[in-house]
Amino acid sequence: MQDTPRGLRLHIGIYGRRNVGKSSLLNGLVGQGASIVSDTPGTTTDPVEKTLELDPVGPVVFIDTAGIDDEGALGALRRERSERALDRTDVALLVTDGAWGRDEEALADAFTARKLPYFVVANKADLGADGADGAPCGALPGHVRETLSGCGVVVVAASALLGHGLDAVRESIAMLAPEHAIAQPHMLSDLVPPGGLAVLVVPIDLGAPRGRLILPQVQAIRDLLDGDQMCLVVKERELRAALDRLAAPPDLVVCDSQVVLKAAADTPPGVPLTTFSILMARLKGDLVELARGAAAIQRLGPGDRVLIAEACTHHPLADDIGRVKIPRWLRQYAGGDIEIDVAAGKELSEDMAAYALVVHCGGCVINRGNMLARLRAARRAGVPMTNYGLAISLTQGVLPRALGPFPAALDAFRAAAGGA
Numbered sequence: 001m002q003d004t005p006r007g008l009r010l011h012i013g014i015y016g017r018r019n020v021g022k023s024s025l026l027n028g029l030v031g032q033g034a035s036i037v038s039d040t041p042g043t044t045t046d047p048v049e050k051t052l053e054l055d056p057v058g059p060v061v062f063i064d065t066a067g068i069d070d071e072g073a074l075g076a077l078r079r080e081r082s083e084r085a086l087d088r089t090d091v092a093l094l095v096t097d098g099a100w101g102r103d104e105e106a107l108a109d110a111f112t113a114r115k116l117p118y119f120v121v122a123n124k125a126d127l128g129a130d131g132a133d134g135a136p137c138g139a140l141p142g143h144v145r146e147t148l149s150g151c152g153v154v155v156v157a158a159s160a161l162l163g164h165g166l167d168a169v170r171e172s173i174a175m176l177a178p179e180h181a182i183a184q185p186h187m188l189s190d191l192v193p194p195g196g197l198a199v200l201v202v203p204i205d206l207g208a209p210r211g212r213l214i215l216p217q218v219q220a221i222r223d224l225l226d227g228d229q230m231c232l233v234v235k236e237r238e239l240r241a242a243l244d245r246l247a248a249p250p251d252l253v254v255c256d257s258q259v260v261l262k263a264a265a266d267t268p269p270g271v272p273l274t275t276f277s278i279l280m281a282r283l284k285g286d287l288v289e290l291a292r293g294a295a296a297i298q299r300l301g302p303g304d305r306v307l308i309a310e311a312c313t314h315h316p317l318a319d320d321i322g323r324v325k326i327p328r329w330l331r332q333y334a335g336g337d338i339e340i341d342v343a344a345g346k347e348l349s350e351d352m353a354a355y356a357l358v359v360h361c362g363g364c365v366i367n368r369g370n371m372l373a374r375l376r377a378a379r380r381a382g383v384p385m386t387n388y389g390l391a392i393s394l395t396q397g398v399l400p401r402a403l404g405p406f407p408a409a410l411d412a413f414r415a416a417a418g419g420a
C-alpha cells in the first residue's frame, strides 16, 4: 500500500497548543520517531508529514503541526502554516493536556467553520491524580466535556508517553473519516482480466426496488466498465441459458446471496463464483476476518446466543432477512433453538461477550472505517463476527465455492472451521 498516491490517502491533522504532546502522539500512532519531541515549547516549527498504513483505516498521511499559540513574528508565520495545513486535512485531532481555553475554542471554531470532522484528545492522562476527586490532570474539566458531548464531539483520554488510549484514537479517526477521503479498492474489476466477462445474477423479486437496481449491482457494473471489462446481467432463472449461449465460459459469476444455491448449481464448477455480499464485505470490511467468523456458525448449538447487528433502523419487511430468514437458517443449521437478539442502529454495543457469534448486515449506510471499528469491537469482546452474505452461503453449503476467488479468506475460513 506504500504506493498509494498521496491524493488517495486520508489526511489527518494534529493541532493544539505548544507542548501538549502533538508530536509524541504522532510518534505513538506511527510507532517510530517520525517527529521530534522535547519539553521545549515550539519544538515543531513546520508541519511534518508522515505517510503510513493505519489500522483500521488504510493508507493515511499524518500532519503534525506547530503549536497554535506560537509567539512573536516567527510564531505568526508558523501559525499561518499550521492553519494552511487545514486545507489538506480530512480529519482533525485537537490535542490538549487537559487545559481548555481561547486557543482550543479557536481551533474548534475553525474546524466547525470548515465542516471538518474532529475529535479532542485529552493527552497526558498519566499525570496522576489532581485533587480530591482523583481526576487525572490530563482530563478535561467536566463542564467542557459536557459542552463537547452536547455538540457530538468525541473526547478520547490518552497518554502518548505511555501509549495509552492510542487504539481509541485510531478508532475515532476511522469513525470520522469521510468516505470520499479513504482510498477505495476495486469492487470486482481486479478479479476479471481486461476485456474479460462477468455475469451478474440479479433476482427481481418482491424485495427488489421498483424500476431500478440496488447500489452494489450498479457499482459492480460501473467498476467493470471502468476496468474495460464486459458484463452480462441476468435473473437467476436465465443464468443457465445465458451461459449456454456463450462461446466461452465467463471469467466470473456474481450472484445475490439469496440465490447462491441455484447459481452455484447452474454455473460449471471451473467458473469462479461469488456473491455481491462477499464483494461488498471485501470493499467495506475485512473479508478475511468475516470469513473466519463464519466458521463459528458450524459450532453453534442449541441454547447459544447470536446477535444480529444492523447498521440502520429500516422498517422490517414481512419476510425480513435479518429478523426472519437468517434466524430460520441458523436454527435449521444448528439443529436446535438458538436465542437471537437484534441490535439495529448506529451504535454497536460493546456488551457482546455473551454471544457466540455476531452476524452483521452489509452496512450500506456506514463507511468502511465504521465497519472496521465494529469488527474491532467484536474482536475486543472475543466474539467472532461474520455477515449476512457469508452466513447465507455457509448455511446453504456453498461458502467454500463463493470464497474461491479470495484464497486468503478461504484459507482463514478453512483454518477456523478445522478447529470446529
Ligand SMILES: Nc1nc2c(ncn2[C@@H]2O[C@H](COP(=O)(O)OP(=O)(O)OP(=O)(O)O)[C@@H](O)[C@H]2O)c(=O)[nH]1
Pocket (backbone or CB within 6 Å): 016, 017, 018, 019, 020, 021, 022, 023, 024, 025, 036, 037, 038, 039, 040, 041, 042, 043, 044, 045, 065, 066, 067, 123, 124, 125, 126, 127, 158, 159, 160, 161, 162
Ligand atoms: N507525562 C506526559 N508527558 C507527555 C505526554 N505526551 C507528551 N509528553 C511530554 O510533553 C513534552 C512535549 O511533547 P511534544 O510531543 O514535543 O509536544 P508538542 O505538542 O509536539 O510540542 P510543540 O512541537 O512544541 O508544539 C515532552 O517532554 C513529552 O515527553 C504524555 O502523555 N504524558
Ligand code: SF4
Pocket (backbone or CB within 6 Å): 310, 311, 312, 313, 314, 361, 362, 363, 364, 365, 366
Ligand atoms: S445492509 Fe444497509 S439497509 Fe440493510 S440493515 Fe444494513 S445498513 Fe440497513
Ligand SMILES: [Mg+2]
Pocket (backbone or CB within 6 Å): 022, 023, 024, 035, 036, 037, 043, 044, 064, 065
Ligand atoms: Mg511538536
